[in-house]
Amino acid sequence: MAKPPIPIEALTDRYGPHLNYVPPGGWRDESRHPADRLVKTHCCFCGQQCGIQLKVRGNQVIGFEPWEEFPFNKGMLCPKGVKRYLQANHADRLLDPLLRTETGFRVATWDEALDFTAQRLRAIQERHGKDAVAIFGGASLTTEKSYLLGKFARVALGTRHIDYNGRLCMVSAGTAYKLAFGVDRSPIPWSDIPKAQVLLVAGSNVAECSPITTDYVWRCRDNGGRLIVIDPRMTPITRNADLYLPVRPGTDVILLMSLLHVILRDGLEDRAFIGNYTSGFEPVAELVKPYDPKRAAALTGVPPDAIEKAAHWFGEAERAIALHARGIEHQSKGVENCSAIINLCLATGNLGREGAGCAMITGQGNGQGGREHGQKCDQLPGQRQIDDPEARAHVAKVWGIAPEEIPQAGLTAQEIMNAIHAGEIKALLSMCFNPLVSLPNADFTREALEKLEFFGVADFFLSETAHHADVVLAGSLQEEDEGVVANVEGRVLHIQKAVDPPGNARQDWRIYCDLARRLGKQKFFNFESPREIFDELREASRGGHADYYGITYEKIDRQLGVCWPCPTPEHPGTPRLFEDLKSFHEDGKFRFVPTPWRESGDPVNDEFPIYLTTGRVVSQYLSGTQTRRIGALVDQYPEPRVEIHPRLAAPHGIKDGDWVAITTRRAEIVLRAMVVRTIRPDTVFIPYHWAGRKSANKLTHRTLDPRSKIPEYKVSACRIRKAEQAPEWAADESRRKP
């Protein structure tokens, strides 16, 4: 059903990605027509949420100016932040709703598009039940929108299936932190990082994925701190590592258990902390016993003396911090990996004080705030569990419905796609999510989308996923709406509206309200502004772990951010958690969690002997819906390349720049080789920001972590060979160039 109406190439010609290089009016225009105001807001991209000032003239964003007073980044920006203003005034921007026809998409009125959407959703729910409709949300949405989308799914549609693209990002860490601490937030403010004596960075390409954090890491070293980096690749942050541990993909948990092994063997643990404030230590101590450095070295490819040294540095430090990101989290044992990091911190008493602790580096812009208030399938606002009767009663009261009307937990993002493929879910409404690029096994995702009886998309550009849509609702860019987000520190920040949406594009929360009205649920969605939504959210979160009750827009502006929990208007917020050495669990203890090793869901063998791992580059962001449209960013790294160590390249006769076929159990793609000594010889790396025949996610597999349900992007098995000729996509692209 939901196949693209015309060839992808024709859709690309019309809707892009096209490259925007220059601001409105051209490079020289600003000197003739200067900006009439500067709007202090935040970057629209990653979880750092750097402060930035947008230069605005009339209803156009025409440039940027650093915002040096904002304490988190003090004016610093990565290239994405510098060039983000070029997403505005873009030729590809959707200015009207679109309806699919046999010859492509046609412009529709809002009434047409919304009536059609509501009528199709109703018809499918009447025929197949409420849960035949699923909602996808996104962690780029403001917290108000995320909250409202959760309410929309549960109240307006009554479906239990709502999940979001943070399922591909923060859920392994979130699950592990909830298990250990009872709450899903990094315990430390970033200002703690320079104060640590030892900084362990596991599976995080800090310099490219959270560039501003680099300054915090370097300042830690300036202060005499030692940097330990765990990664199968030497990423730029490794250039100043005091110790580099080149872990074999998928064996992180063994390495981390071996660190704990040495710490316990040599008596470097904090017995008092373990005894007074934790539970579950003994089984973990038992579990790490077999992983002496020699054995761990054989399994992880990290030398025994490096393991010894890392363990001693971490164990002997008065203040140690462990940072981690998708490298260890995107695995079928992502939760175990994070738990192993937490176990290290608990065993050494590194928690609840300055310069000590662990932190997950949030990927998406509102990766933290977007998961706290209801677009995650198992949570209600305030980070409440959806199966907790008290939580249901509280939220139902705020919403004005009966607790039993709130559906129970639904499926997670990949499981929703699986259910669509199996024909169990018939309709999908997707907001700011590009699963065709970002979910694993892209051919499977494409097959699933093609089976949908109805597919509605709300987005500002026509993403590759939206090619399959029946209706496209033209939504808003970050700078076109007000709201809040929570950054990597759990610091709630105020996104200012700089301009109105262009043409007939509409703010996303208005779209949900418009749809709710057509579904007969208007009385629950009578909102006139994001502020009204935020005020309801504050009530809904009140008393929960992520308590926003004491936060207002004005307070955020005054304090330049408020860290939750913030239970009362007088409360200043909570930059550092656990200063009272109590977890959020009922018994107040921090819990050790056992971390047994398991084989990857896509193991290497003789046929597929090489590890494939995927990730990001500094100039692109996530599925590239925005950044593949910005000229300077595309020029910086125009197409994906496969990184190969010369020792692996040589026997295959592969030289730098050669075309290489990479084959997994799912698919084969052909990319140019980048032959570099900065990756393990048993591993190749491909960045994932591209669609179609350049998509790394054609190769990846759908194995999920059993608890967090995150896909295992970081460990696949592949084989490589030198390709006989350039791939079709390269020939097509050179033909299409003017």
Added chain:
Amino acid sequence: MFGYEFYVDPSRCIGCQSCVNACAECETHRGTPMIHVDFLDRANTIATVPFVCMHCDDPTCAKVCPADAIKKTEDGIVQSSLKPRCIACSNCVLACPFGIPKMMTELEQMMKCDMCYDRTSEGKRPMCATVCPSQALAYVPREQLERMRREKPTNVFLFGKQRVTTRVFMMLPPELDALAVDVVDYMWEDSHEIASTR
């Protein structure tokens, strides 16, 4: 800005090109970056270096200019060539020991980094040093730098017999015995298979 100096520390650079992209946003030359980032030898290392004009005390570019088109202001900033004088001969491009000046053939003029003269003269920091996420480019007071960094700044460069002193400082790395750049140098290699892990 009074008391502020420009410091370059290549060892902090992560090659993100934020500086280059931000430089291209400066109003006096919007659309064209005046600085660049080098990937030293990507096949063998992740090391990168940002290049801004070093603003020499006795600028070689000015000395070799046959048209006397390159001027240094009183505060030590070496400017782009004066458009009415510049004959676009590229002598400066060839002679600069740091490889900084660029010939803008379409403008028939040499242009280069002027340490954001328009911004620093208004009390703002240069664009590149403001945005740099690793602070490999830093524009800070000397005492702040000395308080925060272990590396030592220098502005004396020896090019064979030519001794060049500059307005911009370069940070010297702390002592290092050896720098291994190959992952294999750090790896443990053993014939053990991954199977027996429990």
